[in-house]
Amino acid sequence: MRMVLYIKILKTWRGKAFTAEELKGFDLLNILGKTAQLEVVHSDEGKARVDSVFKPDGGVKDQDTHNAKEAFDIDIYAREFYAMDDETKAMCDIHASFPEWMQNMIDESFEVLAGKKKGGNTPAAKPAGGLDEFKKEVSEDDIPF
Numbered sequence: 001m002r003m004v005l006y007i008k009i010l011k012t013w014r015g016k017a018f019t020a021e022e023l024k025g026f027d028l029l030n031i032l033g034k035t036a037q038l039e040v041v042h043s044d045e046g047k048a049r050v051d052s053v054f055k056p057d058g059g060v061k062d063q064d065t066h067n068a069k070e071a072f073d074i075d076i077y078a079r080e081f082y083a084m085d086d087e088t089k090a091m092c093d094i095h096a097s098f099p100e101w102m103q104n105m106i107d108e109s110f111e112v113l114a115g116k117k118k119g120g121n122t123p124a125a126k127p128a129g130g131l132d133e134f135k136k137e138v139s140e141d142d143i144p145f
Contacts, residue, residue: 015055032069035061070094078111082119 010026011017013036018026039052072094080088095103106112 009053013053013055013060029071032071033063033065035063072098074106074109074111077106078109078115081112081115 007018007023010031013031035056037054037056038050039054040048041051042048073091076087077091077095079085080092095106098106
């Protein structure tokens with residue numbers, strides 16, 4: 001369901017639909033630092049949220065950023081609990097930079113809870129089995145919703 005929503009958002013941002021071939025080869029990391037026009041709406045409580053993403057006037061361009069361009073991958077972060085490596089260390093560093101409310105939301109996610117179930121509540125000391133092997137061990141009963 002989320003993927004369909006993301007594809008719709010990317011379609012309005014690009015200003016055109018994806019071909020099947022483009023979609024297969026699309027890497028979300030390639031849009032870091034690219035410009036977009038956002039439509040922000042406010043709830044009755046005054047909370048802002050992005051409602052729509054559009055191609056900016058003049059087209060999408062590369063934009064220098066004040067902060068480093070980073071992407072957080074929850075699957076790599078969750079792997080830290082059973083197979084620590086350089087990738088998981090990098091995700092832990094990014095996780096540590098998030099506000100506490102966001103860290104808590106991530107740490108309560110299905111992916112992280114499943115990683116802890118496989119390896120324990122503390123980070124692994126050395127690399128172990130792969131993610132595909134781990135996914136086979138997770139049942140629908142493990143999903144917390």
